[in-house]
Amino acid sequence: MTDPKPLVSIIVPVYNAEAYLSYCVDSILTQSYDNLEVILVDDGAKDSSPSICDDYAAKDPRVTVIHQENGGIAKAQNAGLDAAHGDYIAFADNDDILDRRNIEFLLHALLRSGADMSKARWQQFGVSTLDEIEGKASQGAETPKKMTVFRDPLRAYQTVFCKSLRLLGDALGRNTEARYFNEANWCRLYRRELWDGIRFPEGMYAQDVMVAGELYSRMDKVVDIDCVLYYWLQSAGSVTHSKRNYSFYRDNLRAGTANFEHALDQGILPARSYYTAVGSLHEATHAPDFSEHRDEHTLDEDTVRSLIARLSAPRKLVCAALRMIRLAEKQVYDRRIKNMK
Known part of the structure; x- marks a missing residue:
């Protein structure tokens, strides 16, 4: 019962x-x-x-x-x-x-x-x-x-x-x-x-x-x-708002690539994980301690590149377009939300 x-x-x-x-x-x-x-x-x-x-x-x-x-x-x-x-x-x-x-x-x-x-x-x-x-x-x-x-x-x-x-x-x-x-x-x-x-x-x-x-x-x-x-x-x-060392970005990258692969295995377009993985890969280069992790970053670039290669050309285009839209939205979010007093 x-x-x-x-x-x-x-x-x-x-x-x-x-x-x-x-x-x-x-x-x-x-x-x-x-x-x-x-x-x-x-x-x-x-x-x-x-x-x-x-x-x-x-x-x-x-x-x-x-x-x-x-x-x-x-x-x-x-x-x-x-x-x-x-x-x-x-x-x-x-x-x-x-x-x-x-x-x-x-x-x-x-x-x-x-x-x-x-x-x-x-x-x-x-x-x-x-x-x-x-x-x-x-x-x-x-x-x-x-x-x-x-x-x-x-x-x-x-x-x-x-x-x-x-x-x-x-x-x-x-x-x-x-x-x-x-x-x-x-x-x-x-x-x-x-x-x-x-x-x-x-x-x-x-x-x-x-x-x-x-x-x-x-x-x-x-x-x-x-x-x-x-x-x-x-x-x-x-x-989320303050921690910006390399490990922060790399952890997000690892999570993004794990979900990217999981979505592919399920036959699902990994658009959000594409945004997370590609974005974290780029943002990591701006971390104050990036110079200490160049070799790791090179390996991560290869991982992301190999995952994206598994997408068809139309799917790559959709993921890239959604990422650009989301990046524009993020700028608005950062200004209006993260700076709330």
Whole structure:
């Protein structure tokens, strides 16, 4: 018999987040759906984050805290997955805010549709609007008017990623935005079994990108709900926005080439992975420590070149065109989003 109110495990890796952690955890503990297991994984934080986590565990029996030596976000996520007891799995970053009805809506969509993963929309915000966003999220989103179920999520991941083309598709009545998602693990709800045998590779930056291909290949259906349920803090200190040494770019390159090959093996156009691999290969040359890694870069050039050679001429043209569109969009994103105050 299906549990009428199944347990949902929410995994939150925590590292030096004392300024924002309470906003995140409070938004989780005040969810309208309350049968939760909240796993806070202290990844060897040096500030007061560990004691903040312990305080929450002392006050709410739904909270479990794991303290470990610093090993990076992948190690923290894996520790959370290993400890999770829920039938469904969600993730949150330690400085983001969940809408009060996040789990309620994501779980309802998943159960109603029979999908493997549910997802919703998210909104970026800057530190200056933190209290405003907290108030908005605490009110709870209105019941979404639209729920879209689609199959072949790996194909959607690889081919639906340019914002301008998604807007065009929506204008033409194709509901393209509903099929868009990236490799981020937040603002999703997964059936637990999807993670059986999958763990994030530890010691690299692009851990979420690296598992994306295999994870999405396991899914038959994904359901999208058309409402904002997650608020993503844009911080200049985040890894994505600040870390620009060679290893950052090379990890993204490795993840991109792995997914490129995986998509080819599945007969899917690897457009997103083409963008990731080619872009990371180029951007790595601007890393301050590039001169120390020229030999590695030469080998990576050969790897990318050999993968692109497996594409037909028309497919190469499509991938290159989508990359140019996305690069133009990225310039707009960098100006408007990454510099949010």
